[in-house]
Amino acid sequence: MEKTLYTLIVYSENIAGLLNQITAVFTRRQINIESLNVSASSIKGVHKYTITAWIDEENIKKIVSQIEKKIDVLQAHYFTDDEIFSHEIALYKLSTPVLEKDPRVSALIRRYNARVVEVNPTYSALEKDGATEDIISLHDELQKLGCVLQFVRSGRIALTKSCVERVNEFLADREARYLQHKNEKA
Amino acid sequence: MKELITGAEALMRSLEHQGVKTLFGYPGGSIMPVFDALYDHRSTLHHILVRHEQGATHAAQGFARTSGQVGVCLVTSGPGATNTITGIADAMIDSTPIVVIAGQVGTAFLGSDAFQEVDLVGITQPISKWSYQIRRAEDVPYAVARAFYIAASGRPGPVVLDFAKNAQVEKIEYEPLSIDFVRSYVPVPDTDSMSVIRAAEYINKAKKPLVLAGQGVELGGAQDELRRFIEKAQLPVGCTLLGLSVLSSEHPLNMGMLGMHGNLATNVKTNECDVLIAVGMRFDDRVTGNLATYARQAKVIHFDIDPSEINKNVKADVAVLGDCKQTLRAVTELLVPTDHKEWIASFEPYRRKEMEKVIEPEIHPAAGPLNMGEVVRAVSEAAHHEAVLVTDVGQNQMMSARYFKYTRNRSIVTSGGLGTMGFGLPAAVGATFAVPDRTVCVFMGDGGLQMNLQELGTVMEQKAPVKMILLNNNYLGNVRQWQAMFFHRRYSFTPMLNPDYMKIAEAYGIPSRRVIDRADLHAAIAEMLTTDGPFFLEACVVEEGNVLPMTPPGNSVDEMLLEC
Numbered sequence: 071m072e073k074t075l076y077t078l079i080v081y082s083e084n085i086a087g088l089l090n091q092i093t094a095v096f097t098r099r100q101i102n103i104e105s106l107n108v109s110a111s112s113i114k115g116v117h118k119y120t121i122t123a124w125i126d127e128e129n130i131k132k133i134v135s136q137i138e139k140k141i142d143v144l145q146a147h148y149f150t151d152d153e154i155f156s157h158e159i160a161l162y163k164l165s166t167p168v169l170e171k172d173p174r175v176s177a178l179i180r181r182y183n184a185r186v187v188e189v190n191p192t193y194s195a196l197e198k199d200g201a202t203e204d205i206i207s208l209h210d211e212l213q214k215l216g217c218v219l220q221f222v223r224s225g226r227i228a229l230t231k232s233c234v235e236r237v238n239e240f241l242a243d244r245e246a247r248y249l250q251h252k253n254e255k256a
Numbered sequence: 257m258k259e260l261i262t263g264a265e266a267l268m269r270s271l272e273h274q275g276v277k278t279l280f281g282y283p284g285g286s287i288m289p290v291f292d293a294l295y296d297h298r299s300t301l302h303h304i305l306v307r308h309e310q311g312a313t314h315a316a317q318g319f320a321r322t323s324g325q326v327g328v329c330l331v332t333s334g335p336g337a338t339n340t341i342t343g344i345a346d347a348m349i350d351s352t353p354i355v356v357i358a359g360q361v362g363t364a365f366l367g368s369d370a371f372q373e374v375d376l377v378g379i380t381q382p383i384s385k386w387s388y389q390i391r392r393a394e395d396v397p398y399a400v401a402r403a404f405y406i407a408a409s410g411r412p413g414p415v416v417l418d419f420a421k422n423a424q425v426e427k428i429e430y431e432p433l434s435i436d437f438v439r440s441y442v443p444v445p446d447t448d449s450m451s452v453i454r455a456a457e458y459i460n461k462a463k464k465p466l467v468l469a470g471q472g473v474e475l476g477g478a479q480d481e482l483r484r485f486i487e488k489a490q491l492p493v494g495c496t497l498l499g500l501s502v503l504s505s506e507h508p509l510n511m512g513m514l515g516m517h518g519n520l521a522t523n524v525k526t527n528e529c530d531v532l533i534a535v536g537m538r539f540d541d542r543v544t545g546n547l548a549t550y551a552r553q554a555k556v557i558h559f560d561i562d563p564s565e566i567n568k569n570v571k572a573d574v575a576v577l578g579d580c581k582q583t584l585r586a587v588t589e590l591l592v593p594t595d596h597k598e599w600i601a602s603f604e605p606y607r608r609k610e611m612e613k614v615i616e617p618e619i620h621p622a623a624g625p626l627n628m629g630e631v632v633r634a635v636s637e638a639a640h641h642e643a644v645l646v647t648d649v650g651q652n653q654m655m656s657a658r659y660f661k662y663t664r665n666r667s668i669v670t671s672g673g674l675g676t677m678g679f680g681l682p683a684a685v686g687a688t689f690a691v692p693d694r695t696v697c698v699f700m701g702d703g704g705l706q707m708n709l710q711e712l713g714t715v716m717e718q719k720a721p722v723k724m725i726l727l728n729n730n731y732l733g734n735v736r737q738w739q740a741m742f743f744h745r746r747y748s749f750t751p752m753l754n755p756d757y758m759k760i761a762e763a764y765g766i767p768s769r770r771v772i773d774r775a776d777l778h779a780a781i782a783e784m785l786t787t788d789g790p791f792f793l794e795a796c797v798v799e800e801g802n803v804l805p806m807t808p809p810g811n812s813v814d815e816m817l818l819e820c
Binding site for chain 1: 377378381382385386387406436437438439440441562563564566567568
C-alpha cells in the first residue's frame with residue numbers, strides 16, 4: 071500500500087506517562103515517528119499531541135484505534151496535508167566566517183526568507199518557519215556550503231481546517247452522558 | 257474531627273467497598289504496611305498465600321474467569337512486582353479482569369535505584385489496560401475505585417496499582433468512593449442501529465451462515481442471547497478456544513472448536529460459508545491460519561465491544577459495535593426463522609470423517625499406552641460434563657479443550673493468547689475459591705506442571721480441592737510434535753527427565769495415584785473425584801502422541817491434516 075505523510079492529532083487528559091504509551095503504539099508496529107509535538111490545548115487540562123508518520127491508510131487507522139483505546143486518551147484522528155494548516159519552525163547555527171566569506175550563504179537566507187536572530191564573530195543564528203520541505207531544503211543547501219554548526223526542527227504543529235471541533239463535541243457529549251447517568255442513579 | 261487512617265488501611269476499606277472477598281498475594285518489604293493492615297481484616301478479606309507471585313496472578317485470573325468478578329493480587333515491589341508480569345500480559349491478551357497491587361519504594365527514593373525499586377508503571381503500561389502509581393495516601397480511594405471500574409468494564413483487562421510505601425503509612429480521612437464514569441474512557445461504544453439492520457439483512461439472505469463465538473459472549477453474559485440468536489435462524493456455530501463453554505457441547509448447532517487444532521467441519525466450513533458472523537472474538541492467527549485465504553468468499557459481520565478489533569485482522573462488511581448481550585438481542589428480533597437444513601447437514605460428513613480418523617482412535621484406542629484424549633474424555637464423563645476445565649499450555653491444552661465437554665457457562669480457563677506454560681495449576685487454585693460448589697479439573701503436561709510446581713504448597717495449605725491430572729509423556733510434547741513435523745524429528749531439548757511425581761505429591765500430603773494401564777483408569781478417576789479436597793492423578797500417556805487434526809502454520813483453515 072502507498073505511504074502518505076499523515077498527521078495524527080491526539081487529545082488526552084494531562085496524565086504522566088501517556089507520551090510513552092502513545093509512542094509505544096508506533097514502535098511496536100515498526101513505524102517511525104517523523105515528528106512529534108506535545109503541548110497544552112485550548113481546553114483546560116487537555117493535552118494535544120501532533121504526530122507525523124509515513125504510513126499507509128490501513129495502518130494509520132489501526133494506529134488511531136489503538137491510541138484511542140488508551141484509557142486517558144480522549145480522541146485521536148488522522149489527517150492528510152490538505153485537511154490541515156500545518157507549520158514548523160527551525161533554528162540554524164552557522165559559522166560567521168563562512169557566512170562572511172561566501173556570498174551564496176546570505177543569498178540563501180534571503181531567498182528562503184529566514185530571519186537572522188544573532189550574529190557574533192564566531193557564529194550566526196537563523197530562524198525559519200514554514201513548511202517542512204522548505205526548512206529541510208534550506209538546511210540541505212546551507213550544508214552544501216559547509217557552514218552549518220547546528221540545526222534543529224520543532225516538529226510539525228497543526229490545526230484542522232474542518233469547521234467542526236470534534237474534541238469539544240466529544241467532551242460535551244461525555245458531560246451530558248455523565249449528568250444523565252447521575253440523574254438516572256439518583 | 258474525622259478518624260485518620262493510614263493509606264494501607266484505606267486500601268483495605270477500599271477493597272471491601274469494592275466487594276472484594278478473596279485476594280492472592282505474597283508479602284515483602286515494600287508492601288509490609290499493607291500486610292499489617294490486612295492482619296486486622298482477615299475475617300473479611302480472605303488472603304491466599306501463594307508460593308510465587310506469578311502464581312498469584314494466574315490464581316487471580318482463574319478466579320476472575322470462573323466467577324466473572326475482578327481477581328486481586330497483592331505483592332511487593334521489585335522482584336515481587338516483576339514476577340507478576342507474565343500474568344498481567346496473559347490477562348491483557350485474554351481480556352481477564354484483574355487488579356495487581358504492588359508495593360513500591362517511597363516517593364523520596366523513586367528513581368534512585370533503591371532496594372527493590374523497579375519502574376513498574378513503565379514496565380506494565382504496554383501490557384495492562386491501565387497502570388497507575390499511588391504516591392499519596394489521599395489517592396487510594398480514587399485509584400482503587402478507578403482500577404476496579406476499568407478492569408471490569410467494557411473489554412476487561414488487567415490494571416496495575418503501584419503503591420508507594422510512604423502513601424501506605426501516611427494518614428488520611430477516608431471516604432468510600434465508587435467510580436463508574438471516566439471522561440476519556442468509553443467502555444461500551446454506541447451501537448449504530450443501521451449496523452443491526454444490515455447484519456440482520458445479511459443473515460436473513462444467507463444460505464450458508466456460520467457463527468464464530470468467542471469469549472466475548474461469556475464476558476458479556478450473553479450465552480442465552482447467543483442461543484436464541486442461533487436457534488431462531490438455525491445458524492451453525494464454531495467456538496474459539498476461550499469461547500468453548502458459551503454454548504453447550506451437546507447443542508445440535510454447536511459444530512465444535514475453531515482453529516489450528518479445532519474441529520475439521522468448523523474449519524472447512526469457514527471457507528465455504530457465505531456469511532461469517534463473528535461474535536466477541538478477535539480473529540487470532542491460531543483461529544484464522546493464513547489470512548490471505550481466510551473466508552474470502554464470505555461477507556463478514558463482526559460483533560465486538562472493542563472498536564480496535566474491527567478490521568484489525570479480518571475486514572468486516574458490517575461491524576456491530578456494542579455490548580453483545582444487547583446487540584445479539586436486537587439482531588435476533590429482526591431475523592426470519594429459517595432452517596438451513598442442507599447447509600447444516602453438510603457439516604456431517606466432515607464430523608464423521610474426523611470422528612472416524614481422529615476422535616475414535618484417540619478416545620477409544622484398541623491397545624497400546626493411554627492416550628491424552630481418552631483420559632480427558634473419561635474425566636469429563638465421570639464429572640457428568642459439568643466440571644470446570646483448567647488447562648496448562650501445549651498438547652495437554654489442545655487435547656483437553658477438544659475432548660472435554662461443556663454444559664455450563666464459564667467452564668474453560670486456559671491461557672489462549674499468551675500461551676503461558678505454568679498457568680494451569682495456579683489458575684485452578686484460583687478457580688476453586690471462585691466456584692467452591694463446582695469440580696475444578698486441571699490438565700497439565702510434565703513441562704508446564706514444573707513451571708509453577710511450587711503452587712502445590714498453596715494447594716496443600718489451603719486444602720484447595722483441585723483435581724490435578726498430569727498427562728505425562730516425558731516430552732515437551734507440543735514442541736516435539738512440531739519438531740517431528742517440521743524439523744526432521746530433531747528432538748532438540750524436548751525429552752524431559754521427570755521426577756517421581758507420586759513422591760512430590762506425597763511430600764505435600766496430597767492424595768495421589770499413578771495410572772499406566774487402561775484397566776485402572778476409570779477407578780483412578782472415580783477415586784480422584786470422590787476424594788474430598790485435592791487429588792493428584794498422574795496418567796502416563798503415549799510418549800509420541802500427536803494432536804490432530806492440525807492446520808499447519810501458514811496453511812488455510814480448510815487444509816487440515818488428519819494424520820501426520
